[in-house]
Amino acid sequence: MLGGIDACFAKFVERERALQGLPASPKTASYDAFQKTCVQAGFSKIAPKADLKMLFLFLHEMPGRQATGYLSFSEWSLLKGFHSKAIAGSPARLRRIIEEVYGSVDEAFQRMHTAWLRRALAKGLKQTALAGLMHCVLNPKPSLERAPSRASGSSFLANLANSRGPWLFGKRDASPLSLSKTSSSQVSQECNA
Incomplete structure (x- = not known):
């Protein structure tokens, strides 16, 4: 149909370039370019009830960044995560590896959580100390004297x-x-x- 996820996005930005009359392909594609490319490729014949606007908004909002109204390559690449071959067999293989290394999934979680918590506490302590230091530097109290000579x-x-x-x-x-x-x-x- 469109030649895969990467080739499909290349067609989106090429359509965007044509719509805007740009000399080079942009890095993002608007909904108009997305919709026209999908219709031209026959997407509406394969899935007549599909809501292209909803698909565009879903892919655009999924990363949690500020909305720009344009679809980027990283946003479009989220579709690769829905490919069934990407995860076939992985959960069972992962569980087997975890049980071989840690003994059980619960033990693996405890060790990972402890390691994360140790780093998170150290990072939080550093941030708190720096915030306190910055507060003292930016808001000095006039009653404090300099250290005596x-x-x-x-x-x-x-x-x-x-x-x-x-x-x-x-x-x-x-x-x-x-x-x-x-x-x-x-x-x-x-x-x-």
């Missing part, structure tokens, strides 16, 4: 001692004033003690 380390430690208590540094009875007078090396020695 090494020169102001003792005042930083004093502020830390005031906010969290001196016991962080090994002395429960130390006052914040005595901590601010200690050097950073003394504090690190006390922390290690």
